[in-house]
Amino acid sequence: MTAQIMVIEDEVNIRRFVAANLTVRGYSVEEHETAESGLESMRLAPPDVLVLDLILPGMNGTDLLLEMLMDETLLYVPVIVFSASTTDLLLDRARYENVVEILTKPVSVEDLTGAVSRAVGTLNRRP
Amino acid sequence: MAADQTPNPFFRLEAVLKGRTDLLPDQQNLLDDLLSVVDTVLDRLEGSPEDQQELRDEIASLLLADEMARQGYTDVTPSGLGLLVTDAEGIIRRANRRAGGLLHRRPDLLVGQAVADLAQDENRATLRRLLEQAHDPENLVQDTEIELAVADEDALTVIITAVAMHDLETGDLVGVKWLLDPGGRRDEDDPTFDTEERLRATFEQTAVGMAHLTLASQFERVNQQFCELTGYDKDDIKDLSLQELLHTDDFKADSQFMRDLIEGRLETYTLEVRYRRKDGTLFWARQTASLMHNPQGEPQRRILVVADVTDQKTAEAQLIEALNRSEELYNVSRAIAVSDSIDAVLQAMLDSEYLGDPNRAAVLVFDRPWLDDDDPPECCDVMAEWQRQEGDLPPLLESSYLFEEYAFTRLFQRDSPTVIEDVGSDERLNEQARQLFVDSGAGTITLFPLKANAEWYGVLSLHHADYHSLEEDRLRHLSGIVDQAAVAIASRRLLEAEAQARQAAERANQAKRDFLAVVSHELRTPLSSIKGFASTLLADDVEWDEASQLDFLQTIDKEADKLGGLIRQLLDISRLEAGTLSLEKQPVTPAQILGVAAAQLETLAASHELAIANPPDLPPVEADPERIAQVLANLVSNAVRYSEPGSSIEVAVHANDDYVQFEISDQGPGIPPEAQREIFEPFNRATTMAREQGMGLGLAICRGIIDRHNGRLWIEETGPDGTTMAFSLPLT
Numbered sequence: 088m089t090a091q092i093m094v095i096e097d098e099v100n101i102r103r104f105v106a107a108n109l110t111v112r113g114y115s116v117e118e119h120e121t122a123e124s125g126l127e128s129m130r131l132a133p134p135d136v137l138v139l140d141l142i143l144p145g146m147n148g149t150d151l152l153l154e155m156l157m158d159e160t161l162l163y164v165p166v167i168v169f170s171a172s173t174t175d176l177l178l179d180r181a182r183y184e185n186v187v188e189i190l191t192k193p194v195s196v197e198d199l200t201g202a203v204s205r206a207v208g209t210l211n212r213r214p
Numbered sequence: 215m216a217a218d219q220t221p222n223p224f225f226r227l228e229a230v231l232k233g234r235t236d237l238l239p240d241q242q243n244l245l246d247d248l249l250s251v252v253d254t255v256l257d258r259l260e261g262s263p264e265d266q267q268e269l270r271d272e273i274a275s276l277l278l279a280d281e282m283a284r285q286g287y288t289d290v291t292p293s294g295l296g297l298l299v300t301d302a303e304g305i306i307r308r309a310n311r312r313a314g315g316l317l318h319r320r321p322d323l324l325v326g327q328a329v330a331d332l333a334q335d336e337n338r339a340t341l342r343r344l345l346e347q348a349h350d351p352e353n354l355v356q357d358t359e360i361e362l363a364v365a366d367e368d369a370l371t372v373i374i375t376a377v378a379m380h381d382l383e384t385g386d387l388v389g390v391k392w393l394l395d396p397g398g399r400r401d402e403d404d405p406t407f408d409t410e411e412r413l414r415a416t417f418e419q420t421a422v423g424m425a426h427l428t429l430a431s432q433f434e435r436v437n438q439q440f441c442e443l444t445g446y447d448k449d450d451i452k453d454l455s456l457q458e459l460l461h462t463d464d465f466k467a468d469s470q471f472m473r474d475l476i477e478g479r480l481e482t483y484t485l486e487v488r489y490r491r492k493d494g495t496l497f498w499a500r501q502t503a504s505l506m507h508n509p510q511g512e513p514q515r516r517i518l519v520v521a522d523v524t525d526q527k528t529a530e531a532q533l534i535e536a537l538n539r540s541e542e543l544y545n546v547s548r549a550i551a552v553s554d555s556i557d558a559v560l561q562a563m564l565d566s567e568y569l570g571d572p573n574r575a576a577v578l579v580f581d582r583p584w585l586d587d588d589d590p591p592e593c594c595d596v597m598a599e600w601q602r603q604e605g606d607l608p609p610l611l612e613s614s615y616l617f618e619e620y621a622f623t624r625l626f627q628r629d630s631p632t633v634i635e636d637v638g639s640d641e642r643l644n645e646q647a648r649q650l651f652v653d654s655g656a657g658t659i660t661l662f663p664l665k666a667n668a669e670w671y672g673v674l675s676l677h678h679a680d681y682h683s684l685e686e687d688r689l690r691h692l693s694g695i696v697d698q699a700a701v702a703i704a705s706r707r708l709l710e711a712e713a714q715a716r717q718a719a720e721r722a723n724q725a726k727r728d729f730l731a732v733v734s735h736e737l738r739t740p741l742s743s744i745k746g747f748a749s750t751l752l753a754d755d756v757e758w759d760e761a762s763q764l765d766f767l768q769t770i771d772k773e774a775d776k777l778g779g780l781i782r783q784l785l786d787i788s789r790l791e792a793g794t795l796s797l798e799k800q801p802v803t804p805a806q807i808l809g810v811a812a813a814q815l816e817t818l819a820a821s822h823e824l825a826i827a828n829p830p831d832l833p834p835v836e837a838d839p840e841r842i843a844q845v846l847a848n849l850v851s852n853a854v855r856y857s858e859p860g861s862s863i864e865v866a867v868h869a870n871d872d873y874v875q876f877e878i879s880d881q882g883p884g885i886p887p888e889a890q891r892e893i894f895e896p897f898n899r900a901t902t903m904a905r906e907q908g909m910g911l912g913l914a915i916c917r918g919i920i921d922r923h924n925g926r927l928w929i930e931e932t933g934p935d936g937t938t939m940a941f942s943l944p945l946t
Contacts (some may be wrong), residue, residue: 098739098742098743100743100746100747100769100773101739101743101746103740103747103769104742104743104747104750105746107762108746108750108753110754111562111756111758112755112756132630142735157773191744192738192739192745193738193741193742193744193745194694194742194745194746195745195746195749196746196749196753197749197753199746202833
């Protein structure tokens with residue numbers, strides 16, 4: 088079965104880069120510009136993996152991570168986070184146990200596809 | 215016998231002499247001799263009544279002369295006056311030749327007679343009364359008009375003056391000096407007597423002004439001194455009444471006292487009154503008035519003694535004024551010293567009574583101290599404002615408005631207050647300023663410089679609704695108060711500035727941390743696209759079609775441009791902060807600047823309705839057109855970013871005497887008040903906006919560029935209907 092990947096990223100070109108590369112490699116990709124629209128959609132149908140930019144207009148990435156941790160249908164969705172900076176203090180790994188990988192921009196195709204395939208690979212081991 | 219009932223003067227003399235303990239030996243011997251003589255005399259008094267009387271008279275008149283000398287009464291009688299000297303009993307001891315002439319008696323034959331015997335009936339009673347009253351030390355001098363009996367002739371009317379002589383130690387009456395003044399009656403028996411001469415003696419030779427008035431206050435006679443005081447001739451004044459010479463208020467007071475005088479409630483009164491000179495000027499005079507009566511005790515005329523006390527009065531008034539002012543200065547200073555805010559300082563100042571009912575006041579503080587006359591501060595803030603009536607006047611001073619449009623800086627003076635007495639017509643105000651003030655209800659405006667620590671840092675403006683003239687000394691007094699307030703305000707500001715500096719330092723630290731995060735994020739975003747698509751093209755596990763490849767390459771190209779733009783911005787801001795931004799200034803008209811910018815503005819605002827008003831005949835400014843175009847582009851792109859697509863954006867430009875002013879208006883939701891000051895700081899963005907992007911350097915760079923042109927950039931207007939940003943450039 089094709090893995091469902093949701094991408095939440097406000098920068099259109101980065102979103103296009105993610106979507107194009109994951110689609111061409113056989114994933115099913117759903118794109119969102121804001122955390123609000125992504126959250127609304129995943130509550131109807133949770134994705135297998137979420138690729139999330141932390142800095143977003145309106146609700147930011149960390150707020151969304153917390154919302155997901157408080158929702159038992161979203162609690163186990165693995166999240167790959169895009170961060171602009173390695174010194175990004177927004178993210179406390181211990182607090183956000185749903186984050187499986189942090190990718191620091193700029194991100195190459197190998198970084199992206201590697202992280203996604205690892206995340207998808209863990210899915211079967213989940214309860 | 216009456217003489218036995220009075221203290222014997224010899225016993226008194228003995229008592230006095232024996233009581234002396236401070237005499238030298240020789241004087242003591244002399245005294246002993248004298249005492250023995252007195253003893254002998256006293257023994258002789260035991261003799262025949264005739265002997266006693268003779269001795270008594272002799273010694274009494276000697277003693278009287280002695281007492282008179284002691285009291286300073288020399289035997290100098292004004293020419294033409296009769297003189298009688300009596301003892302305390304009223305027995306005449308001496309009479310001068312003139313007295314004899316008046317009474318048709320030999321002077322030596324008058325001696326020994328009772329003074330009361332010189333008159334008959336009620337006049338006799340009057341003399342007795344004068345003698346009786348002379349015992350009272352209060353009645354040293356009494357005078358009245360009286361009829362005296364004259365041998366083989368009708369009665370003689372004189373003004374008789376009784377001068378009481380009292381022993382200085384005991385206060386007892388020792389004698390009375392009687393002056394007989396026949397007044398206007400010319401005595402044909404005495405060719406030396408002359409009324410005019412007499413008048414000059416008593417009237418003219420005094421140092422004060424004197425006047426005789428009828429009971430209806432008409433002038434009868436005045437002396438030369440009175441003429442000199444009032445500026446009238448003696449002839450002029452006879453047609454006048456006192457009412458015409460006195461200040462109206464003072465005449466009322468004088469009339470009141472005059473009634474008391476006539477009705478006998480007062481014998482004399484002294485008033486300080488204002489006299490009007492012939493030339494209309496006023497002077498302060500001390501005026502003493504008393505009445506002259508006829509023998510029947512009816513008032514005949516009033517005598518005024520008038521002394522000029524203008525100098526004294528003026529000095530007094532100045533002293534009182536000075537005292538009032540220093541008291542107020544003290545009270546206001548105290549209130550200022552304990553004020554805990556700039557508003558309270560302003561309020562304390564406004565409590566000064568010398569301000570004269572202002573209708574609004576404001577403390578304006580420059581953005582930096584005005585040190586060099588040629589280098590005025592760029593703007594000033596209203597630190598405290600007060601107005602008499604709440605809310606019914608339009609807001610007057612918006613911090614940004616003071617300089618270009620209204621040209622206020624020309625009015626401010628470093629070392630003295632500026633008084634604009636009539637704002638409606640004052641040449642120093644330009645048309646806009648005049649209109650602003652008239653609309654705001656001001657008639658007169660006074661601007662006091664605020665200085666502390668030798669730095670001129672602001673202005674206190676004081677508005678009066680009506681035309682209001684402040685006198686020089688009042689202005690000085692107010693300047694004193696304002697100076698105190700200026701120091702208080704400065705120290706308040708220092709405390710606030712210190713607190714602000716601390717916060718600013720904390721903010722700067724935070725800003726540095728934020729800077730790295732923001733720059734990192736902003737630079738990484740285009741970099742991420744470039745890296746992402748470049749690696750996408752390079753990946754060997756996927757073969758992309760040509761359209762995709764082209765798309766990716768174009769994206770890389772665009773994102774590389776964006777990255778280049780961001781790096782330029784960073785370079786600009788760092789050069790501006792280091793002061794190394796290079797400008798290629800040249801004389802250029804606003805139309806030329808807009809020409810340079812137009813194409814870029816059209817592109818930026820493609821999603822909006824852009825209108826550029828470009829009047830061709832505006833004067834040139836000294837500017838780098840590329841940089842000004844950069845500023846315009848930045849302001850327009852902000853307008854585009856913060857307003858709905860399709861709404862209109864307007865670019866306008868106009869000029870006044872000193873400046874060209876560009877304005878960029880949008881129909882966006884306005885800049886929140888809390889953000890208005892911060893948006894010009896680097897890395898700040900109006901955070902309520904949904905589509906945030908960029909580093910927030912745009913306005914900081916714009917402001918830096920305009921600063922380098924000696925112009926200013928500010929928010930002209932912002933609200934729910936839109937925002938107008940404005941910048942000014944000085945004319946060449």
